[in-house]
Amino acid sequence: MPQLHLLSGGAAKGLVSALQSRFQARTGLAINGHFDAVGMMKDQLLAGAPCDVLILTGALITQLTGSGHVVAGSARPLGLVKTGIAVKEGVAPPPLASTSQLRQALWSASGIYFPDPVKATAGIHFMNVMRQLGIDAEVSSRLHPCPNGAAAMQALSQAGDPGAIGCTQVTEIIFAPGVSLAAALPREFELATVYTAAVCSRSAQPEEATALIELLTSDEAAGLRSAGGFEPLPE
Missing domain, CATH: 3.40.190.10 (Periplasmic binding protein-like II)
Incomplete structure (x- = not known):
């Protein structure tokens, strides 16, 4: 089965797992997710690991956007x-x-x-x-x-x-x-970290990557985000 490659901090593993079957039914793509410490995920990205979607801290996504590893304008916050x-x-x-x-x-x-x-x-x-x-x-x-x-x-x-x-x-x-x-x-x-999803600039499937990010951040997934420990960003 075709796959979408995801590199993510461990904080988002439960949310991605809960939405995986829904995404697969809509796109025909399985999510090949790798979850680890955000620093490790950044290192894997820079080492050339396959990647369509990144979920890291907002600060790291901003940094990687500046270095050209993330598509500018594609970042969407999942929550605190x-x-x-x-x-x-x-x-x-x-x-x-x-x-x-x-x-x-x-x-x-x-x-x-x-x-x-x-x-x-x-x-x-x-x-x-x-x-x-x-x-x-x-x-x-x-x-x-x-x-x-x-x-x-x-x-x-x-x-x-x-x-x-x-x-x-x-x-x-x-x-x-x-x-x-x-x-x-x-x-x-207290440490309240903003986790953000973004499209990798070398993604072979940018449209599907965008679709996954839209699902993760959608209103229909709001209950799953809340139950999984993601809090809305302050207004």
Whole structure:
């Protein structure tokens, strides 16, 4: 079956999966999606990986538009995605409403699972949060960085100790089996990232790429975006 090639941050995997059959029925194209940390996806694009559609942070899409890798004017925002704390399914979440509560939850966790602190948006931010809380050295032996948010949530779900927790973008927590969203990070540490879809300038199927972006950002998909953790952009 003909395919449309997608390079995407992990935050959009659940949304794309939910709409894949609808897109295929309308276009006859399967979506060949690769999902990973946004930095990894950018590296794959620059290395020449097949790509029709990109879903990355708005800042990266702007950068890639400027460098000619994205079709100017094709970018459409999917929404805001916050970063949250996850616990194993069935485990009561700790209090997380304040700085002191977040610090205590991380300090007392038996293991902390999170995405790549160099390439992943949530991983970079989470390491900065732990430094700001002054506990990065104290908990270093319990840190479990993973290639991306999905891998971090899978590792958390398989952790033997119910005292383990994780952090990644809420869209990845919501769709991950075996874990539950405890809360978004407290407001003072909030990370709300705009994810944007755009047509790759070397796409062999620009019309179909545009059709996928229109479906992802359409009113008919609004409920799926909301349920999956994408929040509307502020007016």
